[in-house]
Amino acid sequence: MVKTFYVMRHGQTRFNLQGRIQGACDSPLTELGIEQAKSARQHFKEEGITFTRVYSSTQERACDTAELATGRTDYIRLKGLKEMDFGSYEAHQEYLNPPLHREDGSGYRDYFVAYGGESNVQVYERMAKTIREVLEQSSDEDQLLFVSHGAAITQFYRHATLNPPVPNKRLANCAIFKMTYDGKDIMVQSIYNPIEKEYIFERKEND
Numbered sequence: 124m125v126k127t128f129y130v131m132r133h134g135q136t137r138f139n140l141q142g143r144i145q146g147a148c149d150s151p152l153t154e155l156g157i158e159q160a161k162s163a164r165q166h167f168k169e170e171g172i173t174f175t176r177v178y179s180s181t182q183e184r185a186c187d188t189a190e191l192a193t194g195r196t197d198y199i200r201l202k203g204l205k206e207m208d209f210g211s212y213e214a215h216q217e218y219l220n221p222p223l224h225r226e227d228g229s230g231y232r233d234y235f236v237a238y239g240g241e242s243n244v245q246v247y248e249r250m251a252k253t254i255r256e257v258l259e260q261s262s263d264e265d266q267l268l269f270v271s272h273g274a275a276i277t278q279f280y281r282h283a284t285l286n287p288p289v290p291n292k293r294l295a296n297c298a299i300f301k302m303t304y305d306g307k308d309i310m311v312q313s314i315y316n317p318i319e320k321e322y323i324f325e326r327k328e329n330d
Contacts, residue, residue: 126258126261126303127312128258128265128267129174129267130268130279130299131192131298131299132297133152133188133271134152134184135156136149136152140153142218143215146272146274147205148213152187156296159317160191161191162318163192163317176261178270180272182205182206186270201253203249204253206272206274207243207275210238210240212238228277228282228287230277243282244282247281247283250271251309254279258309273294273296277294280302280311283309284309287311288311288314292316294323295318298314298317299315300313310326311326313325313326
């Protein structure tokens with residue numbers, strides 16, 4: 124039987140607003156970030172989605188988003204869902220980032236390893252391992268939500284899912300991925316931006 128689950132990015136943070144590199148370091152949600160998380164909660168309510176279990180990155184911005192988006196405090200914190208570690212670049216301005224490798228979705232590859240950070244392979248492998256382990260231990264009836272981060276989610280869906288999507292817009296804060304797992308492959312079915320109330324990707328039946 125196919126399992127359906129959801130992966131969501133955290134809401135806007137102070138460092139997002141300031142254009143600062145934010146991976147292993149943390150900063151609080153802004154007022155907009157709080158509204159984004161509340162909009163996600165409204166979307167789940169409108170869709171009739173009630174989660175049996177909620178999982179979050181151990182970082183505060185993800186935990187706060189998980190609470191606001193579900194109204195629950197009994198979520199489970201998992202280190203495997205944390206954001207990519209940018210090493211010595213943490214908290215510096217984003218314009219210092221090297222160019223992204225967009226042609227194959229490999230992001231910054233291993234650039235940050237030399238500065239004490241992670242490679243894109245390390246990120247998507249730990250994300251995939253963490254999410255797959257939870258899926259394997261869950262029942263077909265479970266409704267699961269994983270709250271994570273922009274770079275970590277991007278590496279996960281670009282490299283650990285079948286036929287990865289090509290969104291028509293940038294991945295916004297609190298973007299919601301609806302995914303399925305058939306016991307072997309994970310596939311993205313849709314990506315929804317709750318603050319703008321629009322889908323930036325929807326898989327067609329023949330895809």
